[in-house]
Amino acid sequence: MESLGIERPEHIARATEHIPEMVELIQALAAKDIAYQTEDGSWYFRIARFPEYGKLSKKDFEGIEDGARVDVDEYEKDAARDFALWKAPKPGEHHWDTALGAGRPGWHIECSAMAMRYLGADIDLHAGGEDLMFPHHENEIAQSECATDKPFARHWMHVRFLLVEGKKMSKSEGNFYTLRDLLLKGHKASAIRFLLVSVPYRHQLNFTFDGLTESTNAIERLRTFYQRLKHGKWAESAADGAGSDADLAGQIRAAGEKFTAALENDLNTAEARAAVFDMVRAVNSAADAGGLLKSEVDAALGVLALFDGVFAVLEDKDAAITRSALEWAEREGRMGEAAPELLANLALSDEQIEALIEERNMARKQRNFARGDAIRKELTEKGVLIEDSKEGVRWKRK
RNA sequence: GCACCGAUGGCGAAGUGGCUAACGCGCUGGUCUGCAAAACCAGUAUUCAUGGGUUCAAAUCCCAUUCGGUGCUCCA
Numbered sequence: 001m002e003s004l005g006i007e008r009p010e011h012i013a014r015a016t017e018h019i020p021e022m023v024e025l026i027q028a029l030a031a032k033d034i035a036y037q038t039e040d041g042s043w044y045f046r047i048a049r050f051p052e053y054g055k056l057s058k059k060d061f062e063g064i065e066d067g068a069r070v071d072v073d074e075y076e077k078d079a080a081r082d083f084a085l086w087k088a089p090k091p092g093e094h095h096w097d098t099a100l101g102a103g104r105p106g107w108h109i110e111c112s113a114m115a116m117r118y119l120g121a122d123i124d125l126h127a128g129g130e131d132l133m134f135p136h137h138e139n140e141i142a143q144s145e146c147a148t149d150k151p152f153a154r155h156w157m158h159v160r161f162l163l164v165e166g167k168k169m170s171k172s173e174g175n176f177y178t179l180r181d182l183l184l185k186g187h188k189a190s191a192i193r194f195l196l197v198s199v200p201y202r203h204q205l206n207f208t209f210d211g212l213t214e215s216t217n218a219i220e221r222l223r224t225f226y227q228r229l230k231h232g233k234w235a236e237s238a239a240d241g242a243g244s245d246a247d248l249a250g251q252i253r254a255a256g257e258k259f260t261a262a263l264e265n266d267l268n269t270a271e272a273r274a275a276v277f278d279m280v281r282a283v284n285s286a287a288d289a290g291g292l293l294k295s296e297v298d299a300a301l302g303v304l305a306l307f308d309g310v311f312a313v314l315e316d317k318d319a320a321i322t323r324s325a326l327e328w329a330e331r332e333g334r335m336g337e338a339a340p341e342l343l344a345n346l347a348l349s350d351e352q353i354e355a356l357i358e359e360r361n362m363a364r365k366q367r368n369f370a371r372g373d374a375i376r377k378e379l380t381e382k383g384v385l386i387e388d389s390k391e392g393v394r395w396k397r398k
Numbered sequence: 399g400c401a402c403c404g405a406u407g408g409c410g411a412a413g414u415g416g417c418u419a420a421c422g423c424g425c426u427g428g429u430c431u432g433c434a435a436a437a438c439c440a441g442u443a444u445u446c447a448u449g450g451g452u453u454c455a456a457a458u459c460c461c462a463u464u465c466g467g468u469g470c471u472c473c474a
Contacts, residue, residue, distance in 0.1 A: 130468055214423040270412050274421035288438050387435050
C-alpha cells in the first residue's frame with residue numbers, strides 16, 4: 001500500500017469487535033418480523049419483505065421458483081434465497097453468546113453494522129469489487145434499508161477486475177504478480193501506480209508490461225516538465241519573448257478546470273490525465289518559443305500540484321521504494337528474483353552521481369568533451385541519464 | 399445454460415446521438431544541440447468486433463452473432 005502511495009484509512013474496523021452492533025441490528029429486523037429464527041437457532045432475512053431486492057445488480061427474481069434448488073444441508077428457511085444473519089454454531093465451532101442465542105454473524109451483517117456505526121445510516125459512497133455486487137452488496141442494502149428505512153448508500157462504486165496481459169490473472173495462467181514481484185523485476189512503483197490509476201475504475205484495465213514501460217515514459221515526461229518549471233529562471237514581466245503567448249494563462253486555467261471536472265465526472269482519471277498533458281505541451285512549447293512569465297509558471301505548478309494530489313507520481317521516491325523491496329528480498333532469501341540491471345542501477349548513491357556530474361561540468365567548460373562524454377557513458381551504464389538544458393543539467397535514474 | 403457489463407489506431411485509452419474520433423506511449427521526418435538527451439513542429443484510425451435495423455444524422459440507440467469479464471452453491 002505504502003509503496004503505491006496509497007493513504008491508510010482513518011478507521012480500520014474489525015468485525016469481531018462489533019458483535020453488539022450486529023446483534024442490535026438483527027434485533028431491529030426481528031422486531032419488524034423481517035428477521036426470523038429457525039429451529040436450529042439461526043436467524044435469516046425474509047427477502048419477501050423487501051420487494052426492491054435485486055435493484056443494484058439488476059437482477060429480476062420474478063419467475064425464479066422458491067425452493068427449486070434448496071440445499072440439503074440448509075435448515076428450514078421460509079424461502080430458498082433468504083440469507084443468514086446469524087448462524088447457530090456447529091458443534092465445537094467458535095461462537096458468541098448473545099441475546100440472539102449462541103452463534104456467529106452471517107456474512108453481510110458486519111458491513112451494515114460497522115458502516116452505520118462509523119458513517120451513519122445513510123452513507124454517501126460504498127465501494128467494492130464487481131464480484132461483491134451480488135449477493136453481498138444486495139444483502140447489505142436489504143438488511144440496512146429494512147432496519148433504518150433510509151437509503152443505505154447514495155452511490156456505489158464497483159471496480160472492475162484487471163486483466164494481465166489480456167487474460168484474467170491467475171496462478172495457473174502464470175500471470176499472477178505481487179507488487180514485490182514487479183518491483184524486483186525492475187519496474188518502478190510510480191509506473192505501477194500510474195498504470196493502475198490511468199484507467200477509470202469502472203472500466204476493465206489491461207495490465208501489461210508494455211503498459212508499465214509506457215507509464216514509466218509518461219511519468220518521465222511529467223517529471224522532466226515539473227523539474228524544468230521548478231528550477232528554471234523565469235521573467236517577472238513580459239520581455240524578450242516571455243509572455244508572448246497571450247493565450248497561455250487561459251490554457252493553463254482551462255487545464256486545471258478540465259482536470260477537476262473530469263474527476264468530478266465519476267472519477268474519469270483518463271480524461272483528467274489528458275488535461276494535464278495538454279497543458280504540458282502548451283507550456284513547453286511557450287518555454288521553447290521565448291520563455292515563460294513567472295506568473296504562468298506558478299499557475300502551471302498549481303495545476304501540477306492539483307494533479308499530483310491525486311496521481312502522486314511527480315516526486316521520485318522510486319529508488320527508495322525499490323531499495324526497501326530489495327531489503328525484503330534479502331531477508332527472505334529471494335535476491336535471486338531481482339533483475340540484475342536493477343542492482344547495477346542502484347549501485348551509485350545520489351551524492352556519487354552528483355559528484356560525477358560536477359566533474360563532467362568542469363570538463364565540458366574546458367571543452368574537454370571526450371572526458372565529459374566518458375563520464376556520461378559511465379553514468380548511462382549505471383542507469384543514470386543526463387540532460388543538458390538551458391535551465392541546467394538534470395539527471396534521472398532509468 | 400441464464401443474467402449483467404464490455405469490444406475504439408501498432409499498444410494503452412477517452413468520447414455514449416450532430417464540430418477535423420481526446421490524451422499517453424511507440425514509430426517516421428524535421429527544428430534545436432559540441433554530440434546526446436529533453437523539448438517543440440509535422441505525419442501516423444475516411445473509421446470505432448462483425449452483420450442487420452432506427453434516425454435528417456450513430457463509435458454512441460435497437461436486434462443478432464463472435465470474443466472477453468463478473469455473477470448465478472458454500473465460505474469470506
